[in-house]
Amino acid sequence: MTDAKRYRRSAGLLLFRRAGEHGVEVLLGHMGGPLWAGRDAGGWAIPKGEYGPDEAPRDAARREFTEELGVPPPEGEYLPLGEVRLSSGKLVTVWAVEADLDPALTVPGTFTMEWPPHSGTEREFPELDRVAWFAPPAARTKLMIGQIPFLDRLLILLAD
Template sequence: MPVKRSAGLLLFRRTAEDLVEVLIGHMGGPFWSARTEAAWSIPKGEYEPEESPEDAARREFEEELGLPAPEGEWVALGDARQANGKLVTIWAVEADLDPERVVPGSFSMEWPRGSGVLQEFPEIDRVGWYDVEAARPLLVAGQRVFLDRLAERLDGGGPEEPGA
């Protein structure tokens, strides 16, 4: 069985206090509604082998946030295997984005389970800027490595090749 792959884009900005903040989204739907810790994600999504990871990251950003991916230099943060076995590839881009402009995409699922009723839920129900340390416990565990890699790249260290 082929490995599922996902790609995404982590926006970051620098504050007047020289802190680095990242834009992350709280996952939508009934499973995540009451959770805060480990319930946020980098905007990302699955792609098929015929699509490049870069194109998928750009597409998923727009699907999840309703806005085009911002222009800027893409900094490769590499790959990480998630607990579910999915391989996630992330890039970072320095850009600012007003969370009030976000218009999240949606998905359908049967809810409550077994009811036969399909309901629509937002892919991401809210987004926010958080400094790296505040974002760490919010992100799902398998994505926290990308915060470490971003900090390394911004400090001038570490490789910039995907898979690093």
Template sequence: MAQRHSAGLLLFRRTSGTLEVLLAHMGGPFWARRDAGGWSLPKGEYADGEAPLAAARREFVEELGLAAPDGEVLELGTVRQSGGKVVTAFAIEADLDPEAVVPGTFEMEWPRGSGRLQRFPEVDRVAWFDLTTADEKLVVAQREFLRRLEERVDTR
């Protein structure tokens, strides 16, 4: 089986001296009741030959319905999630109103085996979190991106 790759943008801002990150709660029936470990940076898969940063910007638009912000891009490297997918992340300092998000949708058979296709939002909510709270909410493997961001950003 071919290696699956995703790329995403981790927006961050400073609010009263506190570093905050924008996370998206994964949509669909599997994640509906899960909070801890049910959040992710806005990201998505990309094919060989597509630049990871270009994919991260494209996926930001697909998942949140908003243009990816401009600004200095910080490379946060890659992590391997428990399912084997390799995620590449980039951080950009920018502010964004979570209420402005218009998530994209995906279609899947639900309930499984029913033969019925249903449409679900890519993400069902978006919010800003301080790094301690974000560490509790994020998918386990992606928590490393928070540590890398904190190392790279002046939090004074």
């Protein structure tokens, strides 16, 4: 197994705030780029990103938050939500942090890809093209399916 496969890990931060009739809302980002443009259900994600074997997961989560949203990660208590292995084999680790953030203040990072495919033209796209707060029922339909366990864990943690 190559190092790239062995260390396919991501870490992220799931912001939550106490609000609304459901008592809590979570901050999600809609995946940017042309492959996600027409997809709403299952097209939103917890701000996260990959890290290597020499970086601590929580440090990576904080770094990736800044890279993806363009704002510093919130201070406060970091509540571990554990790990989930995605169908791709990637291991994702997430912490929840209570904080309020105005989505209008975010300045998402970008990535470059060939688009249209096989055109030889490189284009730049935002990593996240929208950022918004959602109550748990809506978040459950918006989130990429492999990340729903983090929402469930947060709700259990807050109910205790």
